[in-house]
Amino acid sequence: MTTAIIAAIASIATALASGGLWAYLASRRTASGQVATTPAETLWLQMQSILTSALARADKAEEQRDKLLDGYAQIAPTLASIDSSLRKLLDVTATTQGSDPP
Secondary structure (H helix, E strand, C coil): CCHHHHHHHHHHHHHHHHHHHHHHHHHHHHHHHCCCCHHHHHHHHHHHHHHHHHHHHHHHHHHHHHHHEEEEEEHHHHHHHHHHHHHHHHHHHHHHCCCCCC
């Protein structure tokens, strides 16, 4: 009698386990790759919005950086010319006053 009870319990457990496993696999297959819950979906949409915004800001910052670098590249020769002229002027001034330039 004990063997019959154990066999009955084992068959019920097997049936429940296989049914539960089948239900799990079926639901996993239909929900694979999808965010099904409302809070998770909301969070996902917010995250995508934040990411899009951050990427747009990064692109804008790169454009501004490039413009500044172009501006500095155009100004650098002018500043070098002014520096050279000031050094020559300082040399001429120091020579006319009879002292050595610094």
